Amino acid sequence: MSDAIMGRKPRLAFFQWDHQPNAGAANYLLLHMQQHVKCLAHHFEVTVVNSDCDYDEVCDRLRPDLTLFESGYRSHGSRRISIANTHRHPGIPKLGLHNGDPWCDRRSGFLSDMDHWGVETFFSISTLMPAYTPTIAANTFVWPNAVDPDIFHDYGQEKSVPVALTGQSYGLYPWRQSVFPAIIQCFPCLVSPSYAYESKAASRLLSGERYARALNASFAAPTCGTVGGEVVRKHFEIPASMALLVTERTAGLEAAGFRDMENCVFADHRDVIDKLDHLFARPDEMRRITKAGYDLVHSRHTLAHRPQIHQWFTLRQGLPADEIIIQNGPFGDLVRARRDEGRASAPVAAGGFDRVLLEKAAANLKHGRIGPAHEAYARCLDYVSYMPEAKFGLGLCALREGNAVEACVLFGALVDVTTGAYGAADPDPVDWAYYLLSLVCAGRLDEAARLLDSYSTLSHAEFNRVRALVDRLWPRQRRLQIAARNRQSVHMVAVRSDGEWLRWVCDTLRRCGQAALADSLGRGDDATSPPGQPPVRLRGSVSPPIQRLRSQLYAGVDRIVAAAAFEDARPTVPPAPEFRYFSHLARNLARAALGGRQAPARATLARLVERVRSGRARKAQVRTRAIQFIAVRVVGVPP
Known part of the structure; x- marks a missing residue:
């Protein structure tokens, strides 16, 4: 431990959601959040930051020895805070706190937050989080639930x-x-x-x-x-x-x-x-x-019996390169171990009914038994109606059944939950990859190409495959560079070689009625073009006219919002019909107006309307009506 903190508790800046008393929520939820702070105070000098802030300014002012970021909470009235400049002060260690259930659909939002905030080590209040999200199990420790003995003790009351x-x-x-x-x-x-x-x-x-x-x-x-x-x-x-x-x-x-x-x-x-x-x-x-x-x-x-976060802080100081930190069971202490010993934390096994059903469904899908797979995934939703793994599996079933339209809806809903309902900067990379793939299977190749670069920092092996596929079918001169760091996902996708994956895609395309696209990919033996068939822009594989017009409307409005220097109002959901883009835009503009920024919101909307009116294409008239509708209904800009 450094000399700077000898003789005192280390300072902890806890970036917690805004958990304020809410007449429409259970009182014990707020009590749980307060108990998190009380628990940390046993070992740290804790300062709670629960409003939108600048990380650089907070660290300059508080000079913390450790920062802890709460994320992944399923709101119930609490507000997720915005934190800027988290790349500053790289010498201060960071931890993420997953405050949620291990099956929750907000886990993708948690992973997005952690990636954008530069946090690589996590604690969870759930003993099952490492088992339910194995992609981050190696970096996840358990800070398990506990009781406050000042509240829960023997009051000596008569047993009645x-x-x-x-x-x-x-x-x-x-x-x-x-x-x-x-x-x-x-x-x-x-x-x-x-x-x-x-x-x-x-x-x-x-x-x-x-x-x-x-x-x-x-x-x-x-x-x-x-x-x-x-x-x-x-x-x-x-x-x-x-x-x-x-x-x-x-x-x-x-x-x-x-x-x-x-x-x-x-x-x-x-x-x-x-x-x-x-x-x-x-x-x-x-x-x-x-x-x-x-x-x-x-x-x-x-x-008082939950020192795991403090143990991690202490153990990491001076940690040799040949050692790691592991946890002896979900309620155990954190200790150092040599890398070459092959030791790892011992999470609780995930043996619940939901995990058993997911394994059964995946096995059926792998062997082409789509009906039983669909049934098992649907039964998972009887337990947890928003379980992302089950919804993703139903999307795969829809693709294999040849129902690309339903797959677009299912994968799109997962993206919308993370970017829209939760508010993350980007979706789960596997959800995003398979939404784009379902667009291709639905004959909306042009739309998949347009949306491909919506999230410039997103990278994952499965998404990179879909990116290469769309690039091959719909080449463009300009394409964003693929992010270097791989984003983790809540999904465990089937392990396939590039050739096996391409053959699976070709078969899925044919099932969805896109034989021309499948033929353009050749026999699917590898990921390269067949001899004598360079990649071509398949003009015949574009969206139907009405769908294409809707897509262009969304894209046009999004470009206008982005160009109007009003980035706060721009939704994080993709500008596509599946994502309630206009609803999110209206909500963001309303928040701006109600948050004391009504005049800037009015001025910006007026500029938006003027920009659209000056458009040369006839379709600008349609966009104008959409913008005017939002302007009039949300903040009262005159038409």
Whole structure:
């Protein structure tokens, strides 16, 4: 450790989202964000930066020893902040904090943020994140959930509630769906209503001390860790409040130290009633198990027992080139290890129903069994309706079924979630690659060529293949240089050689009715042009007239916005029909107007309208109407 920080806590600048109290969101969500800061404060002198900022200025002012960037949160009313100039102060180590579920569709946004902010090492509150996103597993550590003992402890309340049932129980929680009804039929229960996080009624839910006291007054409380078998806060909050934890057996909970009938109860819908009957008939045994669970959590799983981020900061100082940092299990310490020993962090295995279905679907798709693959991917969405791997798999199924139009919609929706809903600077590179490929398969080669350079810094092996394919079919004199650094993806695509991949593409093109494009690629034996057939611009493979006109409208408006020196209003979604481009543009302009920039917004819109009006093409009239519509409806610019 450097002499500069000897004798004091190291300074940490925590770039956290703007998590403000919101009447339309659950109160405990804000409490969780505050507990992250409280946990860090055990080891760091923490300064929270939760508004749009300049990284250079923040570092000059705070002089932090470490910076931590929160990302990947599924908003629920919180605002993702904008951070400029993160390339400055390269000597200050950076970490990314993935604050989200391991299956979440915001992971692509997290990877985009980390890439643009220059962050290469990550911590996640999810024990399953390394297993669910194996492309970054080597650089991801777990900073697991914990409890605040100032809130969750034994209040000494009389036990008056046999069983407390709290938490949501929809498709993401199959264990709760089967166990909760069985318990309700057999025992008196305190049942908390299930509200969505962002529901206006969510503020009615018990949180903080009121929630802890309700648990403390209960003999038992069941919970589970979702379809994936995650370790969630409830697993610690229940025993920390001196209530008996009833849950399903998972590798994560066993790694946390839970043992059946020693400090918790592992059960399912087949035996949960028998086990509870057994313990209610033997109160001494129930008290012993409950007390053991209480002792486990308060000795190993409070905010004071989460030093992993500080351990990484300490270990990396003076780390020799022949050593790496690894983690001994999801709740374990970080330690140094020699590279040549072949040791690595030991993540929790991903054995949930959703991962099993994904593996089954991929195997079926590989062997041409499209129907069963489609069914398995669709069943994944019954658990998590927004799971990106399942939606991507359905897009592949659509391509192999010859339905390129549906594939455009499916892949486009994934791109839109990351760039539009989340607000990332660019999409997952594999999502983007297969959206472009689906355009080609839909006969919209000209549009694929136009959109190819929408994200100049995006690079990935699969995207580079699609780029080369489009360049070959639709050559252009000017093309942006491919980014040098490879972007990670949430998707694990099938491993194919260049020749195998090209043959797969040719077969897919023919299935989608694009035999002419497939023939132009030759037999698909390699990635080069067949002898005597140089790349040609296939004029016959352009979008239908209406589709082409729509595409040109979007492209024209986007060029005008870019040329009007109003880059803040320009959406990060591609200017194409699949991405609700005009909706995002209108939203951005509205934010500019409501954010105290109404006059600049009006002036810019007036310039936009004037630029379009001065256009020479007749199609400019159509663009003019679109711009005028946005101008009048959003910020009141006169037509």
